[in-house]
Amino acid sequence: MLKAFYNPVRSKVSAALVIVLLGVTSVSHIANARPAPESFADLAEKLLPSVVNISTSQMVAERQGPDFQFPPGSPFEDLFRDFMDRNGQGGQGGQAPQKRRATALGSGFIISADGYIVTNNHVIDGADEISVRLHDGETLDAELIGRDPKTDVALLKVEPKDDLPFVKWGDSDASRIGDWAMAIGNPFGLGGTVTAGIISARNRDINQGPYDDFIQTDASINRGNSGGPLFNLDGDVIGINSAIYSPSGGSVGIGFAIPSAIAQGVVDQLKEYGRTRRGWLGVHIQTVTDDIADSVGLDSATGAMVAGVSDDSPAKKAGIKQGDVILKFDGKDVESMRRLPRIVAETKIGKDVDVVIWRDGKKQTVQVELGELEEEVIAASASPSEGDEAPAIAEASIAELGIKVANVDDALRQRYNLAEGTEGVIVTDVSGDSYAAEKGVRPGDIIIEASHSSVTTVEDVTKAVKAAVDDDKRTILMLIETSAGPRYFGLTLSVAE
Structure with missing residues (x-):
């Protein structure tokens, strides 16, 4: 069971949230293997002050008394509501909802001396108030600068009296399976807690969205760790701890972090625009199977097959058609269907991009002027062709x-x-x-x-x-x-x- 692991306190609202995350990347073999450290103490001492505890609160309705329900349009619906209103119990059945304040705890980390803080979107989602407790115990009110549910990333801002200690981003693409990793967070509201382990896997797709590309780690991560950083041995942030796989809700050694290769770009856009701006191509795609590769004459099952093209989309204007297989986009290989959405999303809007496609048994290159993905954009489905002549065979x-x-x-x-x-x-x-x-x-x-x-x-x-x-x-x-x-x-x- 995949769970978000912020820590709900006195709240029935969010005992175990399923996270919403996105991304795609490829493994890099740039980094060299490093020996196991004798101790993580020096690194932990240096990094702990940059990790914060995040507390959120929101008003929630809690109905009191019996909850009678009538079908919409029932002749008893208006009669019963009038009766309840006259008795000061409003609403459709039962007493008027009672308001109470629910609180929850999570983690975050400081990325600038002037108080920008990164956390998970699910940590602050729906919050009326957000406060940040620094390592020295000082508590500051936080402003939400922007959030991106698709990658589960949020950016906060506090106004400190003095410069704050902060951490810098690392290159998650340079991290390899087996490398040491260290997590710091606020598990169960206990405060700054350090755990260590290794990167267990890369490019994990946990079916949360089109940009899934998680780092898997066995560093102990629990409720309340959501939004906290995953560090490499250089003390750079290579991931944002966001989910665990657990049948019990506690750590079983399978945690997932949003790689910095995705998170850093999202944070930069949230800081500049207050929202994310992603490239848009406008195609429906599907996996190229061995059978499909054989059918179209490809030597191997690679690329992303175009199953549909949206009307008035950049792809349509560039002449991309159903049945094309996209092999390269802006000079980057499209090894699989999962790779393409992230490449497109991270490409500069308005850029003229060369797209290498496979059509009619050979490679062709078309140029696309990339558009901007809007939330309301809905990809169009293809319609079956129509014939004018009566068929000879029914x-x-x-x-x-x-x-x-x-x-x-x-x-x-x-x-x-x-x-x-x-x-x-x-x-x-x-x-x-x-x-x-x-x-x-x-x-x-x-x-x-x-x-x-x-x-x-x-x-x-x-x-x-x-x-x-x-x-x-x-x-x-x-x-x-x-x-x-x-x-x-x-x-x-x-x-x-």
């Missing part, structure tokens, strides 16, 4: 794929609850032991393309499959509109001997 069984397909008609629209006007070729049956079933093709899916050619009739699909078989291909690439949106499938062709 349905067919394609034994090579283990599926049955048909041209969409009124009866099929009703059966599969398709939108009015939907046309094209629909999958009506999938053999349970077929490769298509294993890959996730389901009845009701709409076939949009086969071998990079649009299909509008059953004949189009059968001809494409026959052509692939005649060319001795092992797989055929199909773009299929599923319930989750358009996806490419590399489907194995089963040919009878």
